[in-house]
Amino acid sequence: MTAAELKRRLRQxxxxxxxxxxxxxxxxxxxxxxxxxxxxPVGPFWRFLFVPLFRRVxxxxxxxxxRRLNMTARGWPEDARHFGEPWRPPARSD
Amino acid sequence: MSExxxxxxxxxxxxxxxxxxxxxxxxxxxxxxxxFPDIAYSPCGIPYAHGREIPEFKSLFLSTVQRYVExxxxxxxxxxxxxxxxxxxxxxxxxxxxxxxxxxxxTGFLWEQPAVPGANLEGLHYVKDIRRAMEFDKELDHMKxxxxxxxxxxxxxxxxxxARRGLDVQFIDEGPWLLSELVDPDVAEPAxxxxxxxGVNVRMGTKLLGFTGGAxxxxxxxxxxxxxxxxxxxxxxxxxLPNTSLATSIGLELGTxxxxxxxxxMRTSAPGVWAAGDLIEVPHGLSMLPITGLTGxxxxxxxxxxxxxxxxxDRTYDPVWIPWGFMSxxxxxxxxxxGETLAEAMGIPYVVAKGVGVSRARYFPGAARTHVKLLAEPxxxxxxxxxxxxxxxxxxxxxxxxxxxxxxxxLDDLAWMExxxxxxxxxxYEPIQIAAQNGLAEHARAREQVPA
Numbered sequence: 117m118t119a120a121e122l123k124r125r126l127r128q129x130x131x132x133x134x135x136x137x138x139x140x141x142x143x144x145x146x147x148x149x150x151x152x153x154x155x156x157p158v159g160p161f162w163r164f165l166f167v168p169l170f171r172r173v174x175x176x177x178x179x180x181x182x183r184r185l186n187m188t189a190r191g192w193p194e195d196a197r198h199f200g201e202p203w204r205p206p207a208r209s210d
Numbered sequence: 211m212s213e214x215x216x217x218x219x220x221x222x223x224x225x226x227x228x229x230x231x232x233x234x235x236x237x238x239x240x241x242x243x244x245x246f247p248d249i250a251y252s253p254c255g256i257p258y259a260h261g262r263e264i265p266e267f268k269s270l271f272l273s274t275v276q277r278y279v280e281x282x283x284x285x286x287x288x289x290x291x292x293x294x295x296x297x298x299x300x301x302x303x304x305x306x307x308x309x310x311x312x313x314x315x316x317t318g319f320l321w322e323q324p325a326v327p328g329a330n331l332e333g334l335h336y337v338k339d340i341r342r343a344m345e346f347d348k349e350l351d352h353m354k355x356x357x358x359x360x361x362x363x364x365x366x367x368x369x370x371x372x373a374r375r376g377l378d379v380q381f382i383d384e385g386p387w388l389l390s391e392l393v394d395p396d397v398a399e400p401a402x403x404x405x406x407x408x409g410v411n412v413r414m415g416t417k418l419l420g421f422t423g424g425a426x427x428x429x430x431x432x433x434x435x436x437x438x439x440x441x442x443x444x445x446x447x448x449x450x451l452p453n454t455s456l457a458t459s460i461g462l463e464l465g466t467x468x469x470x471x472x473x474x475x476m477r478t479s480a481p482g483v484w485a486a487g488d489l490i491e492v493p494h495g496l497s498m499l500p501i502t503g504l505t506g507x508x509x510x511x512x513x514x515x516x517x518x519x520x521x522x523x524d525r526t527y528d529p530v531w532i533p534w535g536f537m538s539x540x541x542x543x544x545x546x547x548x549g550e551t552l553a554e555a556m557g558i559p560y561v562v563a564k565g566v567g568v569s570r571a572r573y574f575p576g577a578a579r580t581h582v583k584l585l586a587e588p589x590x591x592x593x594x595x596x597x598x599x600x601x602x603x604x605x606x607x608x609x610x611x612x613x614x615x616x617x618x619x620x621l622d623d624l625a626w627m628e629x630x631x632x633x634x635x636x637x638x639y640e641p642i643q644i645a646a647q648n649g650l651a652e653h654a655r656a657r658e659q660v661p662a
Contacts, residue, residue, distance in 0.1 A: 120463075120464060123466050124464075124465075126466075127466040127467070131555070134555040134556070135391070135551075138552070138554035139386055141554055142394065142395065142550055142551045142554055143395060145395075146394075146395035146399075149395045149398070150414075151386050151414035153386040153390075154384040154415045154417040154435055170557060173557075175559055179498075182497075182499065183498070187466055187499065188497070188498040188500070189465075189492070189493030189500050189529070190473075191472070191474065191477075192474045
């Protein structure tokens, strides 16, 4: 398996595990408005290790880690406004 | 000899790319290849033509091939490009080689197919090509029962359309609530009710197990975890998958979603090759994580950027904040960026600001309740997402919110925003303001409760 395929699979599986956990948690906030999910469950590694660990790490750190792993977009200007930073006007070239 | 640009794909992005390239550089020789016979039609309007809200399919055709030819484009319709040679700078179509200097790939998407028994039966319908849709529309006159599979928004639109057409419609999806990949439960609930009002039987938490065919090889039932559902047709509305076969054949870099990686100029990893539309991935403005499968307006804008740059301009495309919206029956839902469920999944911290207002003065006929839910970053209260539902004005509010979120607006900004008050078109107190004010009040209360 190539590094690209590995990253693709990592993203696919991790996103799915996180989505399942989020559906459960958010659904509990809206009792009576949801059905029992028929989405296929994930394995114990994702459920009991990955999801709780992912949630413990602060978002800013996670974002850095995703960037380091090249999971975020490259070739795009670093976002004009960092998360947590107030808006600033675009830089002027003149 | 003028430079030659080849555009592959005649959908929104391909058409935009070819047109804008020619407009920016009239000396460019622009050739567009499309495997389909038609150009410039609206596939997004297909469900509404089936539902007879649009009386005739021909209204969906916005222009003709001839008009593009008159604009100076070399239009190769019903011509599939089978090979690209980047070293020789040629494409092969109908066993003929055509040279190019620059290339834009706009090969779009393919529908995800269900991996269950019977998925190759006749009578499984995918919404894409307008000619096929027109044939399908005639078949609908003789059909009574339809099963719509998949919880993406097309499934909701098709369910509503087929119900309006008088069919007995069963909608099935594995998720715990309608559109659970995108929408929060509080927004899904009225959307589901609106579908049910039209007569659609919505079966959430229902797994597709397979398709059962008759002796004629045509689907006659859909097997699900809720039992067997008899039908004349099954409409499949799963995910859009980037159509990257040509891109892969020339070794373009693919990203973490299996789509073509581009930069903010729509440049691919190969020099002189751009890509736009459903086969590429672009970053979400909040997380910078690449995403794909966006709307027609995104594809169109990306095509314009790719076309302009291929013609020698210098245009950039921003990371996306994705305003979205659509009709579920007679009800409108929409949003931008992320909702609670996605924020929760990504582990993004947020506070919620909710409010309900009216779309125009409450005494004016036609006023509709407008529900607004905003997500903001704790501390700075910067806007990071939201979901809305109601009647008129949802679309415009979502467009506005996506734009101001991109520009860094906070709940404070929105709480004190100016708005139009004119009884037939706008209420005194804008629903977005109400939600933001409520959010600020909640935030202030929470701060007061924190022990010193």
